[in-house]
Amino acid sequence: MKAGKCLVTGGAGYIGSVVTDRLLAAGHRVTVLDDLSTGHRDAVPEGAHFVEGRVQEVARWLDGSFDAVLHFAASSQVGESVARPEKYWRNNVGGSLELLDAMRGAGVRTLVFSSTAATYGEPAVVPITEDAPTAPTNPYGAGKLAVDQMIGAECAAHGLGAVSLRYFNVAGAYGRYGERHAPETHLIPLVLQVALGEREAIAVNGADYPTPDGTCVRDYLHVADLAEAHLLALEAARPGEHLVCNLGNGNGFSVREVIETARKVTGHPIPETAAARRPGDPAVLVASAERARRLLGWQPARGDLAGIIADAWEFARDRRRR
Numbered sequence: 559m560k561a562g563k564c565l566v567t568g569g570a571g572y573i574g575s576v577v578t579d580r581l582l583a584a585g586h587r588v589t590v591l592d593d594l595s596t597g598h599r600d601a602v603p604e605g606a607h608f609v610e611g612r613v614q615e616v617a618r619w620l621d622g623s624f625d626a627v628l629h630f631a632a633s634s635q636v637g638e639s640v641a642r643p644e645k646y647w648r649n650n651v652g653g654s655l656e657l658l659d660a661m662r663g664a665g666v667r668t669l670v671f672s673s674t675a676a677t678y679g680e681p682a683v684v685p686i687t688e689d690a691p692t693a694p695t696n697p698y699g700a701g702k703l704a705v706d707q708m709i710g711a712e713c714a715a716h717g718l719g720a721v722s723l724r725y726f727n728v729a730g731a732y733g734r735y736g737e738r739h740a741p742e743t744h745l746i747p748l749v750l751q752v753a754l755g756e757r758e759a760i761a762v763n764g765a766d767y768p769t770p771d772g773t774c775v776r777d778y779l780h781v782a783d784l785a786e787a788h789l790l791a792l793e794a795a796r797p798g799e800h801l802v803c804n805l806g807n808g809n810g811f812s813v814r815e816v817i818e819t820a821r822k823v824t825g826h827p828i829p830e831t832a833a834a835r836r837p838g839d840p841a842v843l844v845a846s847a848e849r850a851r852r853l854l855g856w857q858p859a860r861g862d863l864a865g866i867i868a869d870a871w872e873f874a875r876d877r878r879r880r
Contacts, residue, residue, distance in 0.1 A: 568630030570597025736873030764835035806845025
């Protein structure tokens with residue numbers, strides 16, 4: 559898509575802020591819509607127009623002057639989705655339906671959606687391709703799958719051009735943009751909190767999974783590589799078509815491998831403690847991103863786990879110094 563006007567929902571969050579920065583650098587005009595329930599006002603890049611509001615009310619701001627929407631706004635904690643599924647149906651599914659209605663009403667016909675590998679559940683085969691059965695094991699993944707299905711129907715019935723990007727584990731930092739969740743649930747920033755002395759030890763949630771060292775295995779993708787895929791997805795969106803692409807490096811690292819790598823990167827011992835499994839956590843999630851490479855022309859350039867952790871560590875230390 560040539561440089562145009564984009565709405566980024568959830569653009570004050572971790573991933574949305576990096577994508578917004580890259581959109582601006584590519585010459586796009588960007589409006590960020592975020593209710594700041596989990597995002598941060600100071601994470602919105604300079605040059606973006608900011609609107610504080612909920613995606614459920616997006617019709618107040620979306621009009622025909624926009625060329626595309628990139629949709630990140632969502633609740634995203636797997637454990638919380640098991641305990642409070644109604645929140646995830648209301649925010650993620652209900653909010654996305656309101657967005658599709660508003661886009662149709664305004665005549666905005668290009669969408670890039672932040673989907674997730676959690677749509678696949680416990681995969682029978684890894685690496686996971688887009689043709690794998692979708693059987694989510696938690697309401698977070700189920701809700702994202704429902705939105706993918708809504709988008710597919712919208713494309714078929716009303717000519718929307720959309721790309722759903724199913725992320726695996728996003729990590730790292732890009733300059734001043736990094737992970738700042740409260741509460742934090744992602745492994746790498748939690749491990750780095752231990753290295754910073756903000757947490758006594760890292761809890762290893764389950765050591766009896768059917769994996770080489772008994773801990774969960776995940777595919778870690780640098781947030782800057784992820785952002786690049788979104789710009790390519792804007793180019794690839796075609797009216798009436800819904801393209802679904804996995805985004806990952808194709809390499810899996812266990813919880814214990816991540817902790818050990820963080821020890822080397824930070825130079826800190828990072829004690830660990832045993833904890834129960836988190837509800838709804840699959841044992842292994844590793845991507846096949848061949849479709850994204852072939853159809854989007856995407857090639858991740860930052861697949862080294864130590865490099866991903868080093869970028870996150872620099873961001874975490876910088877935040878600590880402020």
